[in-house]
C-alpha cells in the first residue's frame with residue numbers, strides 16, 4: 001500500500017519529516033505547501049516530481065491519505081480541524097495551544113474515523129523504548145526519581161518554552177508511566193526579553209511517590225537533551241545527543257562508592273523514521289495504539305496546569 005502525502009510547512013522541521021517520509025517505501029509525497037516562495041524553491045530542488053502550492057486549501061480537491069502539518073503552532077488547530085474532516089493527519093508538537101482545541105480535534109478524528117498522529121519524536125526513540133521495557137519489567141526495582149534537562153532551541157513567539165520544549169518531557173513521561181502527575185509546581189520566567197517565557201523549572205509528583213524535576217530553557221549555548229532515571233538498583237542516564245551510547249546504566253554494590261557502567265545496545269534508527277513507520281502501519285491496520293488512549297489530551301492537560 002502506498003499512501004499519498006501532502007506536506008504543509010517546509011521550514012526547519014518540515015524537510016526532516018519529508019526526508020524520512022521519502023525514505024519509507026510506504027509513502028508517495030505528492031504535494032508540498034508553504035506560504036514562503038523561498039522555502040517552496042528549496043522543496044522543489046529535493047522533490048522535483050511534487051506539485052507545489054502556497055495555499056493549503058488547494059488540497060481540497062485532491063485525494064491524499066495523509067496530511068503532514070509542520071507550520072507554526074498557532075496555525076495547528078485551524079489546519080488540523082480543516083483536514084481531519086477528510087483525511088488522516090500527522091501534526092507537529094504541540095498539537096494545539098489550548099486543551100479545548102485538542103479535545104475538539106480528538107472528537108473530530110473519532111467522528112470522522114480519521115487518524116490523528118502527533119510528532120513527539122522521542123517516544124519513538126530506541127532509548128525511550130528500552131527504558132519503557134526496563135520500567136515495565138522492574139529490572140532495577142522501583143523508579144524513585146527522574147530529572148530532565150532540555151536546553152537550547154529556536155525561540156518561538158506563539159508558544160512558551162513549556163509548550164515548545166517541555167512537551168517532549170511530558171509526552172515521554174506519559175508514554176513511560178501511562179499516567180499523569182498528581183501534583184504540579186512550576187516557576188516560569190523570561191531570562192531575556194522574549195515574547196513568551198523562555199525558562200521553566202517544573203516539579204511533578206506521580207503515583208508511588210515518584211518525583212520528577214524538569215528544567216527547560218531556550219537560552220543556552222549548549223544543546224542539552226539529558227534525562228536521569230534513578231531506580232532502587234541503578235541510575236540510567238539518557239543523553240539523546242550522544243550518537244551511539246545514548247544510555248548509560250550505572251549500578252553499584254551496597255556500601256561501595258564506585259559505580260559499574262554498562263552500555264546497553266539500543267535501536268539507533270532515527271526516531272522520526274520509526275514514527276513514520278508507525279503511522280503507515282497504523283493506517284494500514286486501522287489501529288493507533290499510542291494515541292488512541294487520550295494521549296494528546298493527557299499531555300495537554302499537564303501543559304495547561306504547568
Ligand SMILES: NC(=O)c1ccc[n+]([C@@H]2O[C@H](COP(=O)([O-])OP(=O)(O)OC[C@H]3O[C@@H](n4cnc5c(N)ncnc54)[C@H](O)[C@@H]3O)[C@@H](O)[C@H]2O)c1
Nearest residue numbers: 009010011012013014034035036039070071072073092093
Ligand atoms: N518534533 C520536534 O522535535 C520539532 C522540532 C522543531 C519544530 N517542531 C514544530 O514544528 C512546527 C514548525 O516549526 P519550524 O521550526 O519548522 O518552523 P519554521 O518557521 O522554520 O517553519 C514553518 C514553515 O511553515 C510555513 N508556513 C507558515 N504558515 C503557513 C501556512 N498558513 N500555510 C503554509 N505554510 C505556512 C512557513 O513559511 C515556514 O516555511 C512547530 O509547531 C514546532 O513546534 C517540532
